[in-house]
Amino acid sequence: MLKNYFPIFHWLPNYKKAYLTNDIVAGLTVGIMLIPQGMAYAMIAGLPPVFGLYAALVPQVIYALMGTSRQLAVGPVAMDSLLVASGLTALSLSGIEEYISMAIFLSLFMGVIQLSLGLLRAGFLVNFLSKPVISGFTSGAAIIIGLSQLKHVLGVDIPRNNKVHQLLFNVIEKFKEINIYTVTIATIAILIILLIKKLNKRYRINIPGALLVVLFGILTVYGLELYHSDVKIIGVVPDGLPAFKIPNISLHTVAELTPIAITLALVAFMEAISVAKAVQEKQNEYEVYANQELIALGTSNIIGSLFQSYPTTGGFSRTAVNEQAGAKTGISSMVSAVIVGSTLLFFTSLFHYLPNAVLGAIIMVAVFGLIDFKYPVELLKKRKDEFVLLLVTFLITISVGITQGIILGILFSLLLMVYRVSKPHIAVIARIEGTNYYNNINRFHSSVAIRKDVLGIRIDAQLFFGNTTFFKKALLKEIKLKGKHLKLLIINTEAISYIDNTAANMLYKMIQELKQKNIKVMFSGTTGPTRDILFKSGIIDILGKENLFLRSHEAEDFYDGKHNRTEKFRSIAEQTESIAS
Template identity: 55%
Template sequence: MRRYLPFLDWLPKYNKSFFGKDLVAGITVGIILIPQGMAYAMIAGLPPVYGLYASLVPILIYAFLGTSRQIAVGPVAMDSLLVAAGLGTLAISGVENYITMALFLAFMIGAFQMLLGFLRMGFLVNFMSRPVISGFTSAAAVIIIFSQLKHLLGADIASSNKFHQLVINAFQHIMETNVYDFGIGLIGILIIASFKTWFKKFPAILLVVVLSSLAVYFFNLEAYDVQVVGEVPAGLPSFKIHNFTIEKIKDIWPIALTLALVGYLEAISIGRAFEEKNKVETIEPNQELIALGASNMLGSFFQSYSVTASFSRSAINYEAGARTTIASVISVIMVALTLLFLTPLFYNLPKAALASIIMVSVFGLIDLSYPKKLWEQRKDEFMVLLITFLITLSIGIVEGILIGVLMSLLLMVYRTSKPHFAVLGNINGSDYYKNIERFGSEVEVRPDLLIVRFDSQLYFGNSAYFKSQLFKYIKAKGPGLRAVILNAESINYIDSTASTMLISVIDEIHEMNVQFYIAGAIGPTRDIIFESGIINCLDKKYLFVKIKEAVAYYDDPNTITTLREKVAHQNLSN
């Protein structure tokens, strides 16, 4: 039961001394969560109150099913933008239908996450490489910032998930700027950015919410067309069953699967970052999928759109000293009290203030140091990052992720199709055999021996490359060559195509009156050598544990026992 209900592991051990820290952390995160949740709901194209609804049931469920002690779950900017981008491609008419589809999307996201968790498919997220994540995240942050110009300027600027369209739309309506909205937004940005620099522990977001609301109320700025949140429905969200149809599922499953993986990636990466700080490993990837899936699925019945872990709130939660997810429960209580008793206070909250919160919050997601590092060290990975960034900006968010992942996989395939192939020589006065290109004059190179190392698995994608490189070096040795030794330490697998190729290569080498040895093959590779028939053309006595043994056998067959003989002797002894 502890595997699927992690709270059974930590709750019985809960120490009363933890509660004080959890209480402070929960209140601190709750203060940030309320305005942030409302702001992120706006990014998703939903009324602000749905950000509060998403801060109730999902967080409560994760608190008991999640395996991380510090991460803070709830609405986040990235997923909110993906929700807007995904639903924006569908023909949805009316606010109510849009809300209904957003809630159904959360259910589908949770269903995919639950399914992947029960099938133990958490490893799938590993196919999203860091260059793809960095490029996508930075581009999404830029789109989010520019999408808030309509609230910052108080102008009727059309929404879009394409950067160039957002810029064009903004320029077309720049003259409609409401100076009061712009002033509120600009002051909000300056306050939050300044406090982040000089007073990091002070809740600057709360200060912006209070000051801007008071300004609207006392100066009657609504009469000057300042856009406000307006009436926020009081009370907790009601329970609603989704209207399940095949058409809905067909329309929404691609964006749901994308959000399921992106949300999981955010949660697992944030959780692991805090694990490194705490030096305690608690995260179980597949259980995280189940926890997030349950949060999204059950939350959707209580009018919650999709949630995942928030880096900013998780950092605040950690710095405030949270010890367990009881801190998250306290944050939920704060949101519930707000919905029950404090919603009238948000009537005068200007949308420009929420825009300033969003802009500053996501600006930190734009990473310039990592691309610079890649440009200096790995230009091929830099190109993956750059293309992901540009496609996300110009074509679409989902397209950017998919093309980025595809390019990463193609780059991986290309690298494995032409892996490192080294010619080895004996380091003078030692038993070590190293790359002759790296050690130069320190290496003894014999004209009658070719020793090579292939630093990859042998499979259909690189078998032709292996053969061509090997015969290139054999040809370079000339007629004096008498033996080839393959150092197989780095070969952890040989597929059927490569096995057939290797048998053919060994036969060709034998026809040249050159002997072929294999040294250093690990257990699984050695099994394949015997099972695939390679051993039939190689001969058992030409399989060695180390290169030096193969060389010694070549020089004098009577001086060394082959690997096969050693294994047989060991079995007899046992």
């Protein structure tokens, strides 16, 4: 039981000495990467940079103990940081202290939600975050994050806003106040990061570009004394490990934070599980389990909040670096935590002269890489309805708000799904000449033998209250087209595994009405679960067990008197739960 919740007890007893070097190297690499990244992402969240280091400390240790992925790097990420800022700036807060308290409480709140979903085995909920919605939301959020850093890159005081048009308007208003030193530092930092990324990709190395531009920024500002020229710097970074503190918040605040906490919980889980599964596909030693991931991430956020961490999850870039650096187990995350902890204990004073422009540059390069151009173009060519869904989500995200973008995107994707299942594909089928195969007459019109007295219908969906009326109308339309010649209706039910009460009542009445018109009804290809429903709902009483067939051609041949049903085939076609028991 303990191993189920703490997968470390699965892999630690079998830990190989050969793994240790890889884990240490990967842990050092990610730890060094985490320091500037964590501080930068804290700025996105509207928090002092040191809280990025707090968020990079405890959560990844807890995840190393409880997570099923052995390479996932947990810590602060750009998307969640933006969601924190978006949710908290919408509230009326008295000052930075209350803002910090709320951000930390959000970590606790979303952790409780994730843990609860994991214990309830609700990992399937992430399936409702469709790829078009996530792509539109991610691209929109990336643009907002990038533009929000213009105040640091340009060195001007631009009011925070999560609407792109308003952000750009605010930038234009402040354009004359741009600090040329700040812009120069940011531009050079961006070019250095891009150059190092290109070198890393070409030569398959892991030069810590973010750390190098941090050193460049500190040395430039300190050496040229640019802090006297209004170049904004981080200033004093508190040293020491985060203290244990229980978040204190009112019930009224809980109600206000509920929507953003739920959004954070789901989006953070989606980020983590997608990258964890992507990395796991390259491994043969373990499996990633969605529900345990929820439990691990939830617990990481809960315990992390007790040590002043704001919301965290698995990061795309850091996980990729961790895997490429050779990480084999969660030991690499523990090494990363040691690097971050050592920085907090001994090296925070080194960051005093770090310019905000460098952190802004790091963020801009990181998040603009999240903007996906290929996928929308692909959807535009192949699936225009999903392209519209992506575009709507993107536009809402950049023009209305971050939270509204993801929530309305999910809502629209569910509405699209409901629309599709309410109008399922229904085909008129007939036998292909010279064979026993039945196919759609519209696709195989030149090779099917269409009979005036026989109508074959296939519905490629479940039958439930949402599509019952559509199915009935389509069926009656085809029956009417056949006219008085129709004597046999064959309903192919191979694609149906469930019939709800509304649909069952419709079928019962329809079969009854057709029998009164001397039209015989037969079912073919009926699966076990569907047969069970036919028997339990009483449909079989009016249909007749003798009218269940394995294949459509058997039904037609039996009607024509060409096929004698053996006891074996009859028992298979009529098999139900009750008979089996």
